[in-house]
Amino acid sequence: MDTTSSSAGREPLDDSLVALRNNVYGKVESAPRPATLGRNFAESGWKVRKSSITDYEIECGWAAIEFACDGEVAVISFAGVVEPNRVPELIAVLSGMGAFSTIELYGSDGRTLLRRYTS
Numbered sequence: 001m002d003t004t005s006s007s008a009g010r011e012p013l014d015d016s017l018v019a020l021r022n023n024v025y026g027k028v029e030s031a032p033r034p035a036t037l038g039r040n041f042a043e044s045g046w047k048v049r050k051s052s053i054t055d056y057e058i059e060c061g062w063a064a065i066e067f068a069c070d071g072e073v074a075v076i077s078f079a080g081v082v083e084p085n086r087v088p089e090l091i092a093v094l095s096g097m098g099a100f101s102t103i104e105l106y107g108s109d110g111r112t113l114l115r116r117y118t119s
Contacts, residue, residue, distance in 0.1 A: 011061030017081050021110050024065065024082045026103035028094055031076045034069045040097045062086045084114070091119045 031037055038056040042048040047059045054069040065080030082090060087105055094101045103117040 013059055013064045013081075014061055014083070017062070017064070017083060020081045020108065022079045022081055023084070023106045023108070023110070024063075024087065024090075024103060025079045025106070026077070026101055028067070028076045028078065029100045029102075031069075031099045032097060034067065034076065037067060037076065037097065037099075041093065044093050044096070046093075063090060065090075087115075087117060091117055095119045 028037070032040065034054045034056060038048045038050065038058070041056075041058045045060065049057045049059075051057045051066060056067045058065050058067065063080060063082040063086065065078050065082065067076050067078045069076045082105070084105055087103060091101060091103065099119075101117075101119050105114045105117070106112060107114050
């Protein structure tokens with residue numbers, strides 16, 4: 001699946017974020033199947049690319065995240081980079097899918113936990 005459905009998904013990742021190491025990690029519990037998760041992000045305007053049998057890379061102008069699933073389990077882990085002040089928007093997209101998520105945002109050093117979010 002390599003889909004773009006709106007202008008939000010057509011925006012490449014902002015150059016200021018490209019150089020950052022991963023700053024966001026999390027788990028999505030009660031997640032839809034990986035293919036459904038990918039389709040839901042595409043329908044929300046994200047660029048989506050299937051990166052393996054069960055994994056998906058999603059991207060928009062303010063985030064690039066890889067969702068990894070061990071088969072068809074109900075918990076999907078993810079890691080990537082996100083503009084820190086836009087984490088609530090990521091949570092809103094996941095919540096809109098009926099998924100419960102835990103997200104940890106780290107500082108630029110990759111070690112300092114700045115905030116933990118749960119939905």
